[in-house]
């Protein structure tokens with residue numbers, strides 16, 4: 001076996017601005033070790049240390065402790081000597097001790113999965129040296145008791161015996177706190193800490209049968225072996241299996257000198273960013289504390305000060321602190337320690353240039369010496385993401401393709417919807433969680449009925465679930481909350497289309513329409529009570545949380561223009577109204593991929609005619625009612641065509657089951673009976689007749705148009721006449737008439753004949769023509785299987801991945817909310833397939849349908865209009881399938897445009 005041949009170095013040193021390794025050696029040195037080496041090599045003052053390679057870990061797993069220690073002993077000893085000489089301290093020394101940290105570090109980050117030991121090298125003698133050196137007895141003894149606690153847990157196995165037991169060290173501390181009548185760790189006196197050290201060691205002896213190791217070298221070897229072992233610990237194995245990381249990767253071990261920011265007023269610690277992580281502004285910024293450790297900055301007990309003078313002045317303005325007071329009591333690092341600041345400033349520039357991205361850095365000043373502890377690409381808001389990447393492009397640091405690849409598509413969402421004020425959010429109380437169905441922040445008073453949405457100026461519509469009848473109220477409400485339904489439930493789809501915040505499937509909500517109450521965890525909320533929704537996270541808050549309008553910065557537009565330069569696959573929108581069509585145009589949609597015509601029938605003035613059509617007993621009666629609908633449909637289409645001038649518009653013929661259009665409440669049934677001069681019983685009979693056991697698989701889609709051809713005729717007439725009318729005004733429109741829910745060739749053929757013959761009749765009547773296409777949705781698995789036959793007749797395909805997912809999985813779109821969350825929790829499914837396309841399964845049908853269709857019509861136009869058309873990983877899949885376009889709700893258009901570009905770029909590299 002190759003690794004038995006002892007040829008390679010197993011220990012890589014770093015420090016003093018040089019290193020044996022570099023950032024490319026992640027497999028050998030682990031992510032952390034490689035980065036520490038890189039930082040050191042480019043001249044950052046990182047506390048010196050060394051990395052024991054992942055290969056040594058693998059050897060350990062194969063050969064055991066003795067063999068490996070023998071192989072690495074000399075290298076480790078010499079590397080410790082190197083740290084000693086660089087730090088001017090000595091490992092185990094009573095006067096001037098070197099303490100080290102020992103950390104794991106696999107080639108990929110596995111947060112919290114493996115072990116760390118800090119302050120290693122301390123014992124009863126060394127602690128006295130530390131007291132002298134730091135002049136801080138409290139700190140020295142606290143470090144000692146923390147070390148025993150960590151070492152005891154990680155290396156000596158002093159962990160709770162079962163999940164009901166508490167940590168043996170915590171138990172001792174709790175006991176002492178009770179005895180002393182104190183609550184917090186920070187309240188321990190020096191004597192308490194000394195007692196704890198004694199008691200901890202005693203507990204170790206009792207539980208393990210051995211004394212706590214006092215020899216720093218014994219401590220070090222114990223910790224190194226423990227880190228190796230943690231690679232095979234339960235947590236790590238679980239995490240590795242979850243992510244398919246092979247067991248033979250192993251972990252590296254990083255040993256590094258400890259540095260302290262709490263050694264007096266010439267020491268301190270801080271966190272800084274090379275640019276503003278909130279806005280993206282190119283200003284160096286951050287916070288620091290004098291005489292403090294890293295956790296003090298985040299703990300919030302002391303107010304951290306700003307690093308730059310500019311930042312400090314901005315802070316003072318917000319905190320209403322006078323300039324004189326600021327300069328005196330809260331000076332910036334720039335003012336207080338100008339030399340260190342200059343050094344830090346030069347490092348931040350260097351690091352950003354080196355990594356070509358905004359850096360989030362941690363530093364410590366120990367007795368006037370600056371140490372850089374860590375740097376990483378900083379987390380940022382969507383706005384900052386866009387601005388930083390565009391600025392880096394303009395600064396010539398990254399190229400256009402890289403700029404686009406730097407975008408996290410879903411983060412663009414933040415730029416498109418109202419957002420909660422961050423400080424208000426901090427104070428808000430979460431009462432429950434649901435699915436983040438449609439992003440954005442909404443705050444308003446609870447209403448339980450759609451027709452009461454305008455009862456308050458700002459309302460949140462709270463429903464068990466919504467139906468097409470609720471459309472108007474949904475439009476009025478600021479946000480929508482449902483107890484049932486998934487990511488493609490009616491509420492979710494409609495809300496996304498409206499760009500309205502929506503949380504669906506919040507199962508913890510008990511809604512009582514009768515008492516007009518909403519109960520969560522025993523707490524009752526009434527109509528008129530304020531609640532707030534974060535549609536991006538699914539969090540539901542009690543009360544009013546202030547929102548702010550999003551800012552569409554100039555860089556956002558620039559990113560979109562750049563996307564279009566690289567995108568090949570086009571992006572259309574799903575829009576049912578001229579208003580939505582205009583919004584989508586503004587977001588750069590290149591046409592409409594789906595107009596759901598049924599939504600047009602629900603508007604108040606149309607539903608009546610629609611109902612008359614449904615209730616008609618004869619073809620003649622039906623035609624008469626349709627005649628009333630015709631002008632309304634025609635003017636809808638004219639509006640949409642006009643908004644989409646020159647771009648193709650796909651209009652889908654009526655799809656939903658007819659029972660959705662008839663009234664189910666007695667009062668409305670009576671009203672309808674009176675209006676139509678028929679008996680209430682006749683209305684009731686018809687409603688009962690339309691009732692279906694499974695409406696999703698029932699009388700819908702082209703089954704309607706094939707049983708009631710008059711509907712198809714009327715809709716075709718409205719579309720073609722609208723196009724001819726606009727043509728007369730010089731407006732070019734390209735209608736694409738789409739037949740829904742086709743499963744057999746004949747179904748399509750019947751519809752196609754009606755459409756083409758109706759169009760031909762109109763051309764004759766009007767003595768004019770327009771070009772149009774007749775195509776079909778592919779949303780039933782059988783249609784994907786028969787795609788070659790269907791393509792012989794159809795001008796285009798549009799995949800309806802909502803229904804295709806429903807029918808491929810056999811999960812009802814309306815009921816999946818009951819079990820999908822549990823499936824995801826249990827890992828039966830990784831994600832909701834209605835949200836993220838199941839590429840492995842449903843994706844096969846999409847690929848097959850496209851290929852079979854194009855096998856008979858090489859240039860068959862193929863698109864997709866299911867909800868997946870706005871989901872990044874799915875959009876990338878559609879590009880790779882060779883689709884001509886994706887169609888998504890207006891507010892997803894910018895995201896799809898970006899992903900289309902990213903997919904095209906990725907395909908070339």
Ligand code: PEP
Nearest residue numbers: 779800801802803865866
């Ligand atoms: C689909 O099924 O994917 C689709 C777009 O149609 P609908 O959601 O209206 O059923």
Ligand code: MG
Nearest residue numbers: 779800802803
């Ligand atoms: Mg469908």
